[in-house]
Amino acid sequence: MLRFIARRFLEAIPVIFVIITMTFFMQRFVPGGPFTAEKSVPPEIQRNLDAYYHLNDPLWKQYTDYLWDLCPKAFHPGALRHGFDLKAAFGIDLRPSFKYANRTVNEIIADKLPVSLELGGLALGVALILGLTAGILAAIRKNSWLDYLCSSVSMTGLCVPTFVLGPLAVLAFAIHFHWFSASGWYTWQDRVLPALVLGIAYAAPIARLTRGGMLEVLSQDYIRTARAKGASETRVILRHALRGGLLPVVSFLGPASAGVLTGSFVIETIFQIPGLGREFVNSAFNRDYMLVLGTVTLYAVFIIFFNLAVDVLQVWLNPKLQFE
Amino acid sequence: MSSRSGSTPSSSLNNSAAPSPAEPPERGHSLWSDAWHRLRQNRLAVAGGCLVAALALACAFAPGIFHLSYEENNLDLGAAPPSAQHWLGTDTLGRDLLARILYGGRISMMVGLVATFVALTIGVTYGAVAGYFGGKLDALMMRIVDIIYSLPFTIFVILLVVMLKDPMGKFDNWLAGYAFFANSRGVGKVLLLFAAIGAVEWLTMARIVRSQIMAIKKMEYIEAARSLGLGRARIIFRHMLPNALGPIVVYATLTIPSVMLLESFLSFLGLGVDAPMSSWGTLIKDGSEKMEEFWWLLVFPGLTFSLTLFSLNFLGDGLRDALDIRAAKD
Numbered sequence: 001m002l003r004f005i006a007r008r009f010l011e012a013i014p015v016i017f018v019i020i021t022m023t024f025f026m027q028r029f030v031p032g033g034p035f036t037a038e039k040s041v042p043p044e045i046q047r048n049l050d051a052y053y054h055l056n057d058p059l060w061k062q063y064t065d066y067l068w069d070l071c072p073k074a075f076h077p078g079a080l081r082h083g084f085d086l087k088a089a090f091g092i093d094l095r096p097s098f099k100y101a102n103r104t105v106n107e108i109i110a111d112k113l114p115v116s117l118e119l120g121g122l123a124l125g126v127a128l129i130l131g132l133t134a135g136i137l138a139a140i141r142k143n144s145w146l147d148y149l150c151s152s153v154s155m156t157g158l159c160v161p162t163f164v165l166g167p168l169a170v171l172a173f174a175i176h177f178h179w180f181s182a183s184g185w186y187t188w189q190d191r192v193l194p195a196l197v198l199g200i201a202y203a204a205p206i207a208r209l210t211r212g213g214m215l216e217v218l219s220q221d222y223i224r225t226a227r228a229k230g231a232s233e234t235r236v237i238l239r240h241a242l243r244g245g246l247l248p249v250v251s252f253l254g255p256a257s258a259g260v261l262t263g264s265f266v267i268e269t270i271f272q273i274p275g276l277g278r279e280f281v282n283s284a285f286n287r288d289y290m291l292v293l294g295t296v297t298l299y300a301v302f303i304i305f306f307n308l309a310v311d312v313l314q315v316w317l318n319p320k321l322q323f324e
Numbered sequence: 325m326s327s328r329s330g331s332t333p334s335s336s337l338n339n340s341a342a343p344s345p346a347e348p349p350e351r352g353h354s355l356w357s358d359a360w361h362r363l364r365q366n367r368l369a370v371a372g373g374c375l376v377a378a379l380a381l382a383c384a385f386a387p388g389i390f391h392l393s394y395e396e397n398n399l400d401l402g403a404a405p406p407s408a409q410h411w412l413g414t415d416t417l418g419r420d421l422l423a424r425i426l427y428g429g430r431i432s433m434m435v436g437l438v439a440t441f442v443a444l445t446i447g448v449t450y451g452a453v454a455g456y457f458g459g460k461l462d463a464l465m466m467r468i469v470d471i472i473y474s475l476p477f478t479i480f481v482i483l484l485v486v487m488l489k490d491p492m493g494k495f496d497n498w499l500a501g502y503a504f505f506a507n508s509r510g511v512g513k514v515l516l517l518f519a520a521i522g523a524v525e526w527l528t529m530a531r532i533v534r535s536q537i538m539a540i541k542k543m544e545y546i547e548a549a550r551s552l553g554l555g556r557a558r559i560i561f562r563h564m565l566p567n568a569l570g571p572i573v574v575y576a577t578l579t580i581p582s583v584m585l586l587e588s589f590l591s592f593l594g595l596g597v598d599a600p601m602s603s604w605g606t607l608i609k610d611g612s613e614k615m616e617e618f619w620w621l622l623v624f625p626g627l628t629f630s631l632t633l634f635s636l637n638f639l640g641d642g643l644r645d646a647l648d649i650r651a652a653k654d
Contacts (some may be wrong), residue, residue, distance in 0.1 A: 015471050022475070030483055081644040159633035161585060163592050164626040175616070254471065262476075266592060281593060284482040296476055303474040 001315075005158070005308065012304045017067035019300045020070070020293065024063055027289050034098035034287045052099065069093040070297070084110035090119055094294040099286045105294035108279060113298075115185060116263035116275035123260055127206055132249070134203070135210025136268025142215065142235060150207060166197045166270040183272035194271040196265055202256060209252055214245035243317050250317065258302035262295075280323025359570075362646040369642020372635035379632055383429035406622060413620040415610070421620065425628050426603045431603040435518045435587045436580040441523025443583075444576050447529025451562050454530070455537030466534070469527050477524065485595050514597050518587065525583060532575055536568035570647035577640035581633040588629065589597070604629040 035041070035049065054065065073091035073290050086092040087106050094105035131154070138150035173193060174182035180192040217223065218241055226240045227233075263277025276295065283291035361371055406413045412421040455466040540546060542566070549563050565572075584604075588595055591605025604625055611622030 001437060015467075015474060021474060023479075026480075026483055037652050155634060155637060156630075158637060159581070159630045160626070161588055161629075162594075162609070163612055164608060164622065164630070167615050167622065171615060209586075266589070280476065280479065281482070284479040292479060299476045300474045 001312070005312070008308050008311070010310075015295065015304065016300055020067070020297055021063075023293055023296045024058075024066065024289075027287070027292060028059060030287075034289060053096070066095065066293070070093060084113055085088055086110070094297075095290040097288055097291050099283070099288040099291065105290050109276065109294060109298065110292065111272060112263070112276040112279055115273060116268075117261055117265070119191070119198065119273060119275060120257075120261035120263070122195035123198035123202060123264075124257060126195055127202035127260075130199065130203035132207025132210055134207040135249075136214060136237065136242070136245075138207070138211045139214035139218065140233075146209075146245060151211070154204040154207035157200050158208070162197055162201045162266045163270065165200065166193075166267065169193050169197055170270070181228070185271075185273045185275075190273075192269075194267050194273060197270075198267045199258065202260060205252060205256075206249055210245060211249040213248040214241055217241045217244040221242075247314060247317055250310055250313050254306040255303060258299065258306045261303055262299050325338060359643075359646040363642050366642040366645065369646075372642070375635040376632060376639065378626070379429060379635075380433055383426050384434060387423060387426050405618075407614065410626045413618075415617070415621055416614065421607075421624060424607060425604070425625055428602040428604045428607050428625070429628070429632075431514060431597055431601065432584050432587060432605065432632075435514060435603070436584040439518040439522035439525060439583040439586075440576055440579045442518075443525040443529055443579055444572070445526075446523065447526035448533050448565070448572060450526065451530035451533025452537050455534035456541065456556070456560050456564070458538070458541075466531075471532055472524070473527055480524070481590065482593070489507035512524075516604070518583070521583065521586060525579060525586075529572070529575055529579070530552060530585045532571050536571055537564055540564050540567055572646040573639055573646060573648065577636065577643055581636040581640075584629075584633065584636075604632075 035046070040048070054062055057065070070092060076088070076089050079085060079088040085106060086109065092111070093108070096102075096104050097108060100108065134150040134154055138147040138154075139247065141147050170182045170193065173179045179189075181187070181189045182193070184190045223236060223241055226236050230324075231240070263275040263280060263301075265277040265281045267273065268275045270275045276298075280295045280299075281289060282288075283295060404414045404418070414420055415424065450465065450469075455463045488585065537560075546559065546563060551557050554563075587596065587603060588605030588608060591603060592609050594609075595607045596609070597603050607625035608622065608629060611618075611625055615622040
C-alpha cells in the first residue's frame with residue numbers, strides 16, 4: 001500500500017505542474033491585466049509596480065522563477081500550528097498579491113483557509129449525517145412512504161440552488177425568528193445557517209448515491225446468504241451491505257470534499273464569511289495573477305490528496321479491488 | 325429555436341421508443357419497448373416529462389401568442405404583488421414577471437440543450453476511443469481527463485468569458501441579423517459561453533462511456549464481429565455504442581439540469597445574460613437581492629426553476645430505472 005501511495009504522489013507531480021503551467025499562461029494570454037481596471041497611474045509609478053512584480057522580465061523567466069519559488073524547500077510541519085504559513089513550514093513562496101497591496105498570497109491563504117476549512121468541515125459533517133441516514137432509510141424501505149419522503153427531500157436539495165435556499169433560510173431563521181444570525185463569523189450562531197445550507201446541498205447527492213449503492217448491494221447473492229444464515233437485519237445492513245453500498249458515495253466525496261473545504265463562493269457571499277471561496281472567484285475577476293495561481297494550485301493539491309484518500313478507502317471497502 | 329426547445333422532453337422520451345419501430349435491430353427491440361413500457365408505469369417520470377414539455381411549449385409560444393413583453397416597463401407601477409393584470413406580479417421597473425420568466429425559460433432551456441449536446445458529442449467519442457483501444461492511449465487520455473477534473477472550474481469559466489468577450493460580441497451581432505433573433509440580443513453571447521461550458525462538461529460522460537465500452541469489449545459478440553473482419557469504426561459505432569446507449573441517454577437527461585444549475589450559478593456571479601434579457605438564473609439573482617421587500621421576485625422564478633430541475637431529474641431517474649437491465653431481473 002505504501003508503494004501505491006508513493007507512486008500516486010509521484011504521478012501527481014506532473015499533474016500539478018501541468019495545472020500551474022496552464023493557469024499561468026492562460027491568464028497572460030487573456031487581454032487586460034491586473035492594473036487595467038484602476039485609474040491610470042503616472043508612468044514612473046507604473047515602472048516601479050512592474051519592477052516590483054517582475055512584470056518586465058520575459059514571460060518564460062517569470063514562469064520559471066515562479067515555479068522555483070513554488071517548490072517546497074523545507075519541511076517543518078510543526079510551523080503550521082502557528083498560523084497557516086506555508087513559507088515557514090515548507091518554504092513555499094506564493095508571491096505578493098496584485099490586488100491587496102502589501103499582502104502576500106501566503107498571508108491571504110493563512111488568513112482565509114482556516115475559515116473555509118471550518119465551514120467546510122461542519123458542512124461535510126451535516127451532509128454525511130443527513131445524507132447517509134436518508135439514503136440508507138430510503139434503500140431499506142424501498143418504495144415505502146419513507147423512501148418517497150427521503151428521496152423527495154434529497155431531490156429538493158439537488159434542485160433548489162444554494163443561492164435560493166440561503167436567502168430563504170436567512171429570511172426565515174434570522175430575520176423572522178431571530179434564532180441564528182444572518183452574517184458574520186464570530187459566534188456559534190453565525191455558523192449554524194451557512195453550515196446547514198451548504199451541508200444540505202451536499203447531503204442531497206450523498207443520499208441519492210447511498211440509496212443507489214445500497215439497493216444494488218442489497219440485491220446481491222451474498223446478502224441473501226447472510227440473511228439465510230440468520231444474521232439480524234441490522235447486522236446485514238450495517239455490517240454486510242453498507243461496506244459495498246458506500247462505494248459510490250466515497251468516490252463522490254473525493255472531489256466534493258476538496259471543493260467544500262477550499263470554500264464556497266455562494267455561501268461565503270450570502271453570509272458575509274471571510275473565507276477563501278470568495279478570494280477564488282474575485283481573484284479571477286481582479287486578474288490577480290498570483291492569487292489565482294496560488295488558489296488554483298491549492299485546490300489542485302486538495303483534489304489530488306482527496307482522490308488518493310478515496311482510492312485507498314475504496315480498496316479497504318471493497319476487497320475485490322487491489323492496489324496496482 | 326423555439327421549436328427545438330419545445331421538442332426536447334418529448335424527444336428524450338421518444339429516444340427510448342422510436343428505435344424499435346424505425347430500425348428494428350437484431351436485439352434492441354424488446355429492450356427498448358420494455359423500457360418504454362416501464363417508463364410509462366413510473367408516474368413521477370411521466371409527470372416530470374409532461375411538466376417539462378408544457379413549460380417548454382409555454383416558454384416557446386406563450387409570449388408570442390399573448391403579446392407579452394419582457395422589457396416593457398411601467399415605472400409608475402413599480403414592484404407590484406401578483407394581481408389579475410400581472411399574474412405573478414411585476415419587478416421594480418414594473419415589468420411583468422410572468423413574461424420575464426417565460427422569456428428567461430427560453431434562454432435557460434436552450435443553454436441546457438446546447439451545452440448537453442456539445443458534452444455528449446465530445447464525451448461519447450472520447451470515451452469510446454479510450455475504452456476501445458485501451459493500453460497506453462487509454463492511460464494518456466484518462467490522465468488528461470484527470471487533469472481537467474482537478475482544475476477549479478469557475479476560475480476557468482471566468483477567464484473564458486473575459487477571453488471570449490470580443491468574439492461573442494461579433495457572433496451576437498451576426499445572430500441579431502436574423503429575424504428570429506432580432507429582438508433577443510445577447511443570446512449569441514450565452515450560446516457561445518455554453519458551447520464552451522459543454523466543452524468542459526463532457527468529462528463524466530467520457531468516463532461513463534469508457535467503462536461501458538471496456539465491459540462490452542470483452543463480450544463474445546464483439547469477438548465474433550472482430551473475427552468476421554469488421555472495421556474498428558464499425559465495431560465501435562454499430563455494435564458497441566448501441567449497447568451502451570442506455571447509460572448515455574440517462575446521463576444526458578441528467579446533464580441538462582446540472583448545466584442549467586451551472587447557468588444560474590454563473591448568473592449569480594454576474595456572468596449571465598445581459599439586461600433587459602433574462603434567464604432564470606438572473607431572475608433568481610435579482611430576486612434574492614430584493615426578497616426582503618418583494619418576496620415574489622425570488623419565489624416565482626425560484627419555484628419555476630426548481631420545478632423544472634425536479635421534472636428533468638425525475639425523468640432521468642425514470643429512464644435509468646426503465647433501462648437498467650439489472651433492475652429488470654427482479
